[in-house]
Amino acid sequence: MIAAGRGPESRYPLHYLVWQNKPRELEKELGAEQVEIEQLDPRGRTPLHLATTLGHLECARVLLKYGADVNKENRSGWTVLQEAVSTRDLQLVQLVLRHRDYQRTVRRLAGIPILLEKLHKAQDFYVEMKWEFTSWVPLISKICPSDMYKVWKCGQKLRVDTTLLGFEHMSWQRGNRSFVFRGQADTSAVVMEIDHDRRVVYTETLTLASHDREVLLAAVQPTEEQAMSRLTAPVVTTQLDTKNIAFERNKSGILGWRSERTEMINGYEAKVYGASNVELITRTRTEHLLDQHKSKSKGSKTPLQSFLGIAEQHVGPNNGTLITQTFSHTNPTAITPEEYFNPNFELGNRDIGRPMELTTKTQKFKAKLWLCEAHPLSLSEQVAPIIDLMAISNALFAKLRDFITLRLPPGFPVKIEIPIFHILNARITFGNLNGCEEPVSSVKQSPNSEAPSPSSDSSSVSSSSSMTSCRGCEMDQALFEVPRGYTVVSSHRDSIREEEEDLLQFAIQQSLLEAGSEYDQVGCGALWWETPDTPACGSSAPPALQPSSTSLC
Incomplete structure (x- = not known):
């Protein structure tokens, strides 16, 4: 037990007031003296995490007013928003969602x-990045999308052209889009x-000085429909666990005459490395779903779904796939504050909040890299800032960023193959x-380089404008301007990125399932395959690189 005079009210003053659900006293404590608003309790929760898990709406409102961090994860790796969804409280979800988007905008x-x-x-x-999806499942790779990102970087200006816009209305969306980021003095x-198809330009000026807190909060007010879409869809997170990753040079040749493998990638000789012990972990929570939503997420199976179910059976536990489920069928026994705040007290399988229904899928992968030590591009100085910017609103680039921030062997990654989903890899080639x-x-x-012959590439901007020297190459400055004859519209739409990993999984899954009718001839039996979690109807995947109010980190 806790020693006298050292109770939770003295060691965890904010947490204790949250536990007692005393928002007025909590606000007085926050306003009267400097307190650690992000302090962790013995169970790894901040005061905001505790208020959210307990469903104490007014305490959460007070903490958010004083700047509590919405984006922090608790000890189990769940965000404040995910815990809010698990309470099934619509007002709480709207409150947390609003402040999450506000804080992402500020950052x-x-x-x-x-x-x-x-x-x-x-x-x-200037560089081109080719994205290709591959799969070890037969017949899948050919129906997966691919795209070529064209990137121009000149001074403080950046342009990215793409044709793969996202996923909406059960199909991959194609179009001709350019995204321009232009720094000001x-x-x-x-x-x-x-939008080249509609000849419309959506523009937004990003400056912290022109926005105050109330203006930003008003701009990111989520609708009831947006909050409800959270409550009617499972909570899912996917992450690459690379803490035990190891890089090793690939070998070629016959036994006894094996040598380190090299390949030519777009004219550059690259060393080939394998990355082992890469784990893809997908966690799904469904305790907040009503029975009709749970049954809807399982739904009917297409022939391709059944086929993929069998394919998953083939990778089984012996090949690194592990599926575990955690269910709490009854409410946990009441936990006293003395028990909860005592770090030496074992709660066992008891916890606060709604009883959890969790499914965890873990699968090991081997990533692959082609590294060129003589490549002109610098990963850290030139490419990494571009990927950081793209990762703001693009799930694919977010995963690529997570991988390239590892301590890679020396050289520029002219080609990378990394797992994106449990049956899909992404192959990126520069x-x-x-x-x-x-x-x-x-x-x-x-002038000091060989100039390429003129091209009539229709996807590039006309070279009618004067060229500006760009230290090694010269670029048409019209690339970074509003095209002539296009309509300019101020961007007032909500461009906050949703849980992009969830939506990416949903997009990939539906892309596979919609092609199921093509494979009716595959006799696969009726094994059930647990599908990834799907957003509610009306949700859409994020565009390839739309301006977003998410953190750069």
Whole structure:
């Protein structure tokens, strides 16, 4: 038991007031003296996490008013928003969702000067990034999407062209879009989303000085429909666990004559590495779902679904796949504050909040890298800031960023293959640096380099404008301007990125399932395959790189 005079009210004053559900006393404590609002209790929860898990709405409101961090995870790896969803409290979900988006907006805007400085220091370049999805499951790879991202970087200006926009209405969305990020002299930035199909430009100026707290909070007010979509969909998280990752050079040749393997990738000789002990962990919570929503998430199975079910059986526990389920069928025994706040007291299988229904799927993968030590691009100085910016609103680039931030062997990753989903890998290949392989009309070599022949590439901007030297290559500055004849619209739409990993999984899954009718001839039996969690009807996946109010971190 806790020693006299050292009770939870003295060691964890904010947590204790939250436990007692005393919002007025909590606000008085926060306003009267400096307290540690992010202090962790013995169970790994901040005061905001505790208030959310207990469903104490007014205490959560007070803590958010004083700036409690919504984006922190508790000891079990769940965010405040995910815990709010588990309570099935619509008002609490709306409150947390609003402040999460507000805090992401503030952090994003505060990070603009740092990003501009990184872009300014990095050498300018043009590069193409080819994304391909592959799978060990037969017949799957050919129906997975692919895309070519074209990237121009000049000074504090960046442009990205793409055709894979996202997932909506049960199909992959294609279009011709450009996303432009242009730094200003006053450490602000202009972001433009150019819709070439509709000839419309959505523009937004990013500057922290022009926004106060109330203005930003008003701009990110979630609707009841958005909050309800959370309560009618399972909570799912997917993460790459790389703490035990190991890199090893691939070998080639026959036994006794084996040598370290190298391959030519777009004209560059690259060493081939394998990355082992990469675990993909998917966790799904469903305790907040009503019975009709649980049954809907299981739904009917297409022939392809059944086929994938058998395919999953083939990787079984012996091949690194492990599925565990945790169910609490009854309410936990009442926990006293003395028990909860005593770090030496074992709660066993008891806990606060709604009884958890959790399914965890763990599968080991082997990633692959092709590294070139003589490549002109620098990963840390040139490419990493671009990937950071893209990762704001793109789930694919977020996963790529997580991987390249590891301590990789020396060299530039001209090609990377990493797991995205338990049956899918993403293969990213860098090529056509500065238009050296295939000429690009908007880019030409500097006078001290061999200039490529002119090109009539329709996807590039016309070279009618004057070229500006970009230290190694010259770029048409019209790339970063509003195209002539396009309509400019201020961006007032909610561009907050949702839980992009959930939506990416849903998009991939539906992309596979919608092709199920093509494979009716595959006799696969009727084994049930647990599908990934799906957002409620009306939810849509994030666009490839739309301006977003998420953190740069």
